[in-house]
Amino acid sequence: MTSRPELQAPPEVFYNDEEARKYTSSSRIIDIQAQLSQRALELLALPDDGVPKLLLDIGCGSGLSGETLTENGHQWIGWDISPSMLNVALEREAGGDLVLGDMGQGLGVRPGVIDGAISISAVQWLCNADKSCHEPRKRLKAFFESLYRCLARGARAVFQVYPENLAQRELILGYAMRSGFAGGVVVDFPHSTKRRKEYLVLTCGPPSLSSATPKAEGEDEESCSDEGSEDEENQTVSISDRHRPRKKQKLNKKVKGREWVLRKKEQKRRKGNAVPLDTKYTARKRKARF
Amino acid sequence: MRLLTHNMLSSNIKGVTNGFPLRIEVEKVVEKQVDFNPNFLKNMFSKIDYKALLEASRIMGYAELPDHADPSSLESDDFLRRFHHALLQLHLEEGSLVCPETGRKFPVNKGIPNMLLHEDEV
Numbered sequence: 001m002t003s004r005p006e007l008q009a010p011p012e013v014f015y016n017d018e019e020a021r022k023y024t025s026s027s028r029i030i031d032i033q034a035q036l037s038q039r040a041l042e043l044l045a046l047p048d049d050g051v052p053k054l055l056l057d058i059g060c061g062s063g064l065s066g067e068t069l070t071e072n073g074h075q076w077i078g079w080d081i082s083p084s085m086l087n088v089a090l091e092r093e094a095g096g097d098l099v100l101g102d103m104g105q106g107l108g109v110r111p112g113v114i115d116g117a118i119s120i121s122a123v124q125w126l127c128n129a130d131k132s133c134h135e136p137r138k139r140l141k142a143f144f145e146s147l148y149r150c151l152a153r154g155a156r157a158v159f160q161v162y163p164e165n166l167a168q169r170e171l172i173l174g175y176a177m178r179s180g181f182a183g184g185v186v187v188d189f190p191h192s193t194k195r196r197k198e199y200l201v202l203t204c205g206p207p208s209l210s211s212a213t214p215k216a217e218g219e220d221e222e223s224c225s226d227e228g229s230e231d232e233e234n235q236t237v238s239i240s241d242r243h244r245p246r247k248k249q250k251l252n253k254k255v256k257g258r259e260w261v262l263r264k265k266e267q268k269r270r271k272g273n274a275v276p277l278d279t280k281y282t283a284r285k286r287k288a289r290f
Numbered sequence: 291m292r293l294l295t296h297n298m299l300s301s302n303i304k305g306v307t308n309g310f311p312l313r314i315e316v317e318k319v320v321e322k323q324v325d326f327n328p329n330f331l332k333n334m335f336s337k338i339d340y341k342a343l344l345e346a347s348r349i350m351g352y353a354e355l356p357d358h359a360d361p362s363s364l365e366s367d368d369f370l371r372r373f374h375h376a377l378l379q380l381h382l383e384e385g386s387l388v389c390p391e392t393g394r395k396f397p398v399n400k401g402i403p404n405m406l407l408h409e410d411e412v
Contacts, residue, residue: 052330054294054337075330075378077295086402097295101405105412108302108405110310113337133409142412146302152337 004164010130015061015082024062024088033120036197037065040118040158041072043186043201043214053115056150058103058159059122061085063094069118070095079103104139106146114150117157123200124161127168140172144179151204157181159200169198176202189218258283291382291401293346297338299403301389301396303411311342312387312396314349320401324378331373332364338377347376 005014015023023029046053052073057066060078062085069076076096080086086098101107104126126143127136147157163169173185181202189195201214261283268275276282301309340359347355354372356363363369387396387403394411397404 050329051333052327054298054334075294077298081406083402087400090400090402097291098402099291099295099299099405100402102407105407106302108300108309109298110300110339113298131409133412150298 004162006125006128006164010128011125012081012083015085017084017087020062020082020084020088023085024064024092030064033064034068036120036160037068037118039188039197039217040065040120040160040199041068043158043199044116044118044156045214046074046116054113056107056109056114056117056147057096058107058117058119058147059125060089060094060096060098061120061122063089063092063096063098065118065120066094066096067092079107103143104134106142107150109146109150111149112152114155115152116155117147117151119157119159121160121162123159123172124163124168127164127171136171137175140175141179144176144181148179148181148204153205155204156183157200157202157204159202161198161200163198173200176200180204186214186216188216190216192218291398291403292378293343293350293380293382294334294338294377295403296346296382296387297343297377299387299405301387301391301394303389303392303394303407306389306391309389309391311339311346311390313390314346314382315386315388315395316349316351316382318382318384319350320381320383321379322381324374326371326374328370331370331377334377335359335361335364335373343376347380350380350382352376352380 008014044055052075055069055074055076057069057076057078060066060076060080061082063078066076066078066089078086078089078094078096078098079101080089080098081100081102083100086100089098103122123143126139128134129136151157161169161172163172169185176183181204183200183202186199186201188197188199195218262278265275265278265282296312296314299310299312301312303309344355344357347353352375355376356369356372359369359373381401382398383401385398387398388394389396
């Protein structure tokens with residue numbers, strides 16, 4: 001089982017310069033991101049009147065998803081926590097404005113001004129506690145509440161997410177509902193493991209006919225994998241590239257340092273045990289010949 | 291960062307009740323050409339805080355916006371052009387945004403405002 005990037009490091013650390021460049025130079029990931037954002041835009045169901053809208057792209061990264069928005073003529077503001085990704089977005093001239101910010105701290109945006117929000121593979125990061133001050137529940141709450149405030153009435157937010165398990169999905173959805181959003185999860189290609197994609201479709205305001213959750217794609221296909229096997233070759237959305245363990249990455253073993261040894265020795269001493277003296281050799285590494 | 295974004299951003303430091311508008315400190319301004327789209331401007335006008343935009347554009351060195359504007363001024367092509375220039379073509383490249391209540395500075399580098407908060411500000 002490949003490990004998820006969410007489990008490897010905090011987003012601003014994981015997406016460093018190297019990773020950001022790798023991520024954005026892979027044509028497959030670009031394709032996938034474009035497809036995901038196209039579908040998210042579809043689910044956003046903006047009125048088809050040819051008027052460009054002001055959208056938020058949360059976790060915009062290197063602006064791959066924003067490019068789809070620009071192509072469709074919309075103005076957007078991208079929000080991301082990784083400076084390296086934003087630098088790549090600048091180089092690519094993503095077309096929207098970029099803001100370096102942490103969605104878990106809430107979005108500092110004026111109330112009621114945004115026509116819609118999308119987020120591609122980002123919200124699941126909120127479920128992690130990367131710092132001691134992080135508390136996933138509080139961060140989810142802050143995020144959804146601030147999002148609810150800044151969206152115009154009746155506006156939609158569509159989040160493509162990779163929840164780790166059922167509990168995580170419930171957690172995200174639960175906090176969205178508690179902030180006042182109506183909506184639910186749309187699962188595209190639920191029968192296929194590879195093409196399965198989950199979208200959280202949220203509507204700002206009380207539930208109504210217009211806020212009914214849209215229909216998923218490929219729901220009725222009986223055997224998705226057989227029919228679309230050739231398609232799948234090109235279109236699979238598994239992001240295993242991101243998951244692939246990097247060879248160079250050193251496993252961060254918990255090495256117990258000199259302080260730890262000294263503390264332990266002190267503890268033993270207090271118990272009255274016979275403990276060797278502390279010298280410059282204490283807690284030094286042995287030479288290889290041992 | 292365009293003034294459109296500046297007009298949307300507010301400071302969300304804990305305890306701040308009115309974090310809008312963020313004061314601009316300019317170090318470098320650039321202008322970029324953007325396609326003129328009257329429909330978008332008309333759609334945006336009701337959402338823009340005109341006073342904040344006016345002040346911000348003055349600070350950025352663009353004094354062509356009229357002092358007052360209401361929906362009827364959207365009929366005039368001349369106004370739309372100026373509105374367009376102020377809203378979308380002026381970019382704050384280097385400088386900072388200052389929270390009006392606490393005076394906390396959010397630096398802007400390469401056009402990207404850094405809105406990350408410290409632990410004690412959340």
